[in-house]
Amino acid sequence: MSSGNYDDRGNKDASITNPKGRGELSARPGTGQVMETASAFLIGDSMTGGYGKGPDILHDCTIAVNPGEIAVIVGPNGAGKSTAMKAVFGMLDLRQGSVRLDGEDITALSPQDRVVRGMGFVPQTNNIFTSLTVEENLEMGAFIRRDDFRETMAQIYDLFPILKDKRNQAAGELSGGQRQQVAVGRALMTQPKVLMLDEPTAGVSPIVMDELFDRIIEVSRTGIPILMVEQNARQALEIADKGYVLVQGSNAYAGTGKELLADPEVRKSFLGG
Numbered sequence: 563m564s565s566g567n568y569d570d571r572g573n574k575d576a577s578i579t580n581p582k583g584r585g586e587l588s589a590r591p592g593t594g595q596v597m598e599t600a601s602a603f604l605i606g607d608s609m610t611g612g613y614g615k616g617p618d619i620l621h622d623c624t625i626a627v628n629p630g631e632i633a634v635i636v637g638p639n640g641a642g643k644s645t646a647m648k649a650v651f652g653m654l655d656l657r658q659g660s661v662r663l664d665g666e667d668i669t670a671l672s673p674q675d676r677v678v679r680g681m682g683f684v685p686q687t688n689n690i691f692t693s694l695t696v697e698e699n700l701e702m703g704a705f706i707r708r709d710d711f712r713e714t715m716a717q718i719y720d721l722f723p724i725l726k727d728k729r730n731q732a733a734g735e736l737s738g739g740q741r742q743q744v745a746v747g748r749a750l751m752t753q754p755k756v757l758m759l760d761e762p763t764a765g766v767s768p769i770v771m772d773e774l775f776d777r778i779i780e781v782s783r784t785g786i787p788i789l790m791v792e793q794n795a796r797q798a799l800e801i802a803d804k805g806y807v808l809v810q811g812s813n814a815y816a817g818t819g820k821e822l823l824a825d826p827e828v829r830k831s832f833l834g835g
């Protein structure tokens with residue numbers, strides 16, 4: 563499907579936020595309006611921190627997403643996009659800032675407890691069990707559930723029919739795009755309240771990328787907010803309600819996808835003109 567089909571997307575609501583009303587995050591490109599994130603459903607708010615005792619990678623970085631939205635994080639290699647996602651998921655200790663989910667401060671929770679609270683996370687690497695079958699991967703995804711998850715599995719097979727065809731194959735034998743479907747499906751098995759995806763289209767062809775974006779839009783339409791890192795910046799911003807450009811661990815630009823795509827500075831520096 564061509565990106566033209568995404569034209570109806572984009573946040574028309576001007577109430578997205580910056581808690582402190584300050585700095586670059588507050589400036590919606592071209593409008594001077596304020597990004598409102600303080601009350602967001604999921605927010606990594608003013609996060610500062612790094613790995614272990616190492617230097618800070620994130621500097622006062624804020625990313626957020628609301629129900630019905632796709633929020634996209636773009637930026638150069640090494641900007642800290644994956645680190646920001648890992649921070650929101652609880653994989654590094656923040657020196658400053660907080661993470662809130664559905665009004666609750668979860669900054670002190672382990673990743674596993676965040677999954678229990680409703681976070682689904684697909685990391686950039688090692689996001690499937692290659693030696694297990696597709697179906698076993700999905701079953702592993704349901705590890706926190708004590709109820710009958712067969713209906714969820716059926717929904718995932720509806721969303722990704724190729725996974726049903728290949729359910730008894732080792733996931734490691736699948737193509738790149740199919741593996742990403744397994745990874746997303748695995749995360750959906752917990753019936754998350756929010757889905758976080760780190761480069762779900764890495765290493766796939768443009769056609770497969772479009773297909774994956776279509777599936778991601780479908781998931782978003784079920785009401786699950788999606789926070790996603792993408793290296794295909796232009797295409798991702800086309801489907802983004804909200805976009806963040808990270809540079810050296812800080813928010814450089816934020817706005818609706820449309821605003822960022824129209825911003826001359828963003829275009830010149832991050833979208834190839």
Ligand SMILES: Nc1ncnc2c1ncn2[C@@H]1O[C@H](COP(=O)(O)OP(=O)(O)O)[C@@H](O)[C@H]1O
Pocket residue numbers: 613616619637638639640641642643644645646
């Ligand atoms: N596990 C880690 N331990 C220490 N430093 C790391 C680790 N992972 C990433 N980094 C460093 O953090 C910075 C940001 O990396 P990353 O978040 O992966 O960037 P991006 O996802 O935007 O490409 C880089 O300087 C990288 O070397």
Ligand SMILES: [Mg+2]
Pocket residue numbers: 643644645686
């Ligand atoms: Mg990364």
